[in-house]
Amino acid sequence: MPKAELARSLGAPAAFGQSQFAFMRGHAFEARVKADGGAELLRLTHAHLGGGPEPVPGEARVPDLSAAGPEGRSARTELALREATAAGAWTLLDHPMLVLDVAGTPAFLEPDAVVVAPDGTWTVVEIKSFPMVDGAADAAKVGAAARQSAVYALALQDAAARLDPAPEVRHRVLLVCPKDFSNLPAASAVDIRKQLSVTRRQLSRLTRVEEIAATLPPGTTFDVTRSPAELTAAVEAVPATYAPECLAACELAFHCRARARAADEVTALGRSLRAELGALTTVEAALAAARGEAGDPDDPAVAALRRAGELRAEALAGGAA
Structure with missing residues (x-):
């Protein structure tokens, strides 16, 4: 379902998204980080996470x-991961494509990079344009990047599980940002174990698309060529x-x-407020x-509300007195 088109057809288009300037700045910074065969990115990976001899x-x-x-x-990404692990050399996978099962449906994910170290470990790299x-x-912003990286790490764990023996996917990801307010890269290793646990639990609780579709009224469609009234009725049939x-x-x-x-x-x-109010919906x-x-x-x-x-x-x- 094309959600952006559906939102426009409903008369409530999404207004979020990066400005063209922010997009160009982020793209330029990422290109700099990965320049020269990823030399600086691999140096930062080795400095913060180790993984074997210093990359040349x-x-x-x-x-x-x-x-x-x-x-x-x-x-192709899984083949490259397998070959890199067997080679035992520093390897940079630039914008690999990973797949994650989400409620029975494959979701394709594209992290900024994955680094395979000589010791066989796999590391998710997240490149952001906000300063460090x-x-x-x-x-x-770091928390949001950690949650995003956790999804990539789960998909990478699934890919690793298909190899024998399964390589180690690090629970620390490399976050790369501009240093201060320059265009020079700085990095930090971010522990995402909490985010991995939360994301894994959330994924296990998702209802499969087939089960949701089975509860919808017969003939329900999200065809964006339908009238706004029909689309509104269709969207309201799905709990949200x-x-x-x-x-x-x-x-x-x-x-x-x-x-x-x-x-x-x-x-x-x-x-958080909804959770605190309990039965008061x-x-x-x-x-x-x-x-x-x-x-x-x-x-x-x-009782708390009355006291307040x-x-x-x-x-x-x-104050009146």
Whole structure:
């Protein structure tokens, strides 16, 4: 289903995405990091993660990963990984194609790079254009990069499991960013064990596409040539829980946000707040509980809201006095 086209047909097009300037700057930085056969990238990998003798500029292997279609590219990537592991030499796989099973459907993934070290270990490399100032980058952006890298690492683990013996996929990824505000690369090894565990658990809980399709009304279609009313009915037949984080990742986020606001859902304010409010699933129910007009007094969430309401009333009364 082309989600971006579907969002436009629903009248709620996605407004996120990189500016052309940011895209060009990121592309130029990535090209610099991988220049000269990835000499600087491999040096950074060795400096932060080891993996064998220090790489010699110009001697690293950079296999051609081109092939027809994502299936062909993923097969070519697995062949290159196998050959690199057997060769025992520094190898840079530039934009490899990995495949990950997501609820029974293959998802094709393209990390910035994967490095195979002489000791046979495989490392995911994530190249970002946000700066690393005094050796540290913005924590939120590093966290997002770690979550993204965890998905790549899981796909790489699946590829490794198909070899005998299975090579080690490092649980630390190499994050490469501009140093301070220059165009010089700096790197940091990021431990993604927590993200791997969370992502693996989330994937195991996903409902298969076939099971979701079986619950839809007969004749449901997401054909973008249908009328907005038909498409809206089709989208609303699929359960969805909107959260503000969706705005950064899903093309249908604006449509779902409008639905959540129209239904007065607490999730529109954030998942953490939704979790704290328990059985209070709407904003009006939470406000009524705070005013003491509804809710079970023994419910911790209701009790906390009522106490907060009392403190607010006292503060307002004190300010008026």
